[in-house]
Amino acid sequence: MNRYFRFLADFISDVLERRDLVSRFNESAKHAYYSGNTNRLLKAHTSTGKRLYKHSMSRLRSGFRIRVMDVDVLKQPDATEMAMVILENGAFTRQLMAIGYDSLEIESGYSFYDWQMSKYQDLQKFALSNNN
Amino acid sequence: MKLIIKIARYVYHTIKRLEKKRKLNLKKETIDFDNIQQSFNNATRLHRELIVVTHPDRFTDEKQKVFATDISAQVNTNKYNYKELIKLQTIINNHLKN
Numbered sequence: 001m002n003r004y005f006r007f008l009a010d011f012i013s014d015v016l017e018r019r020d021l022v023s024r025f026n027e028s029a030k031h032a033y034y035s036g037n038t039n040r041l042l043k044a045h046t047s048t049g050k051r052l053y054k055h056s057m058s059r060l061r062s063g064f065r066i067r068v069m070d071v072d073v074l075k076q077p078d079a080t081e082m083a084m085v086i087l088e089n090g091a092f093t094r095q096l097m098a099i100g101y102d103s104l105e106i107e108s109g110y111s112f113y114d115w116q117m118s119k120y121q122d123l124q125k126f127a128l129s130n131n132n
Numbered sequence: 133m134k135l136i137i138k139i140a141r142y143v144y145h146t147i148k149r150l151e152k153k154r155k156l157n158l159k160k161e162t163i164d165f166d167n168i169q170q171s172f173n174n175a176t177r178l179h180r181e182l183i184v185v186t187h188p189d190r191f192t193d194e195k196q197k198v199f200a201t202d203i204s205a206q207v208n209t210n211k212y213n214y215k216e217l218i219k220l221q222t223i224i225n226n227h228l229k230n
Contacts, residue, residue: 008139009146016150028165037166038173081212085171088212092163 014059017099018046022064041069049103053116059100063114065107072109079106079113087120094121164215171214178217182207186224199227 022044029042049063066082068074083104087093096104097117105114186207188200203224210216 005142008143009150012143012146013150016147024165025168028169032166032169037170040173042169042172081176082172085168085175085212089163089168092168095163 014099022046040071043067043069047105050114053103055097055102055118057097057100058102062100062102063105064096064101065105068108074108074111082106083115087115090121093117097121167215171212175212175214175217178214179207179211182217182221182224
C-alpha cells in the first residue's frame with residue numbers, strides 16, 4: 001500500500017513542479033511583453049513530446065512547447081534563436097530535463113519546430129565534469 | 133469507503149506539504165526568467181553589435197588585440213545570454229574609453 005502512496009506522492013509532486021515552472025515562465029513572458037522588453041507574447045505548456053527524443057528521466061507528456069502568440073509564420077532562424085536561448089541556458093535546460101521534459105517545441109500559427117534537449121545538455125557529461 | 137477517505141486525506145496533505153516545499157524552493161531559485169525573456173528578443177542584436185566592436189582585426193596595438201581576442205571569445209560564449217552580454221558591453225565601453 002505504501003508503494004502506491006509513494007507513487008501517488010511522486011506523481012503529484014511532478015505535476016506540481018511542472019505546473020509551477022510553466023506558470024513562472026508564462027508569468028515572466030507576460031510581464032516582459034506588457035513592459036515592452038519583448039515584442040512577442042509567448043505562452044508555454046506541456047505537450048506529448050517526441051518518443052525519439054527520450055532520455056533516462058523522460059516522463060509521460062514530455063514536450064515543453066512554447067507558442068508564439070502574435071506571429072502566424074515563424075521563420076526557422078527566429079525559432080532557432082529562441083530555442084538556443086533555452087538550450088544554451090544550462091540551469092534551465094537541466095531543470096526541464098530533471099522534471100521529465102525531453103523535447104523543446106516552438107510553434108506559431110502555421111509553423112512548428114522541435115529540438116532534442118539531451119543533444120544540447122548531456123547530463124552524464126555534466127555529472128562527470130562536476131566530479132572532476 | 134474508509135480507504136477512499138484515507139487516500140483523499142493523504143492526497144490533500146501531500147499537496148499541502150509539496151506546496152509548502154515549493155514556496156520554500158522558490159526563494160532559492162536561481163533561474164532568471166526575465167533574462168530568458170529578454171534574451172529571446174535582444175541577445176542576438178546585442179551580440180552582433182559587440183562582435184563588430186571587439187573584432188581583433190580592428191586593433192593594431194598588441195595589447196588591445198589580446199584584449200579584443202579574449203573579450204570577443206567571451207561574447208561568443210554568451211551569445212544567447214542577454215544579461216552577460218550587457219555586463220560585457222560595460223567592460224568593453226570602459227576599456228575603449230581608456
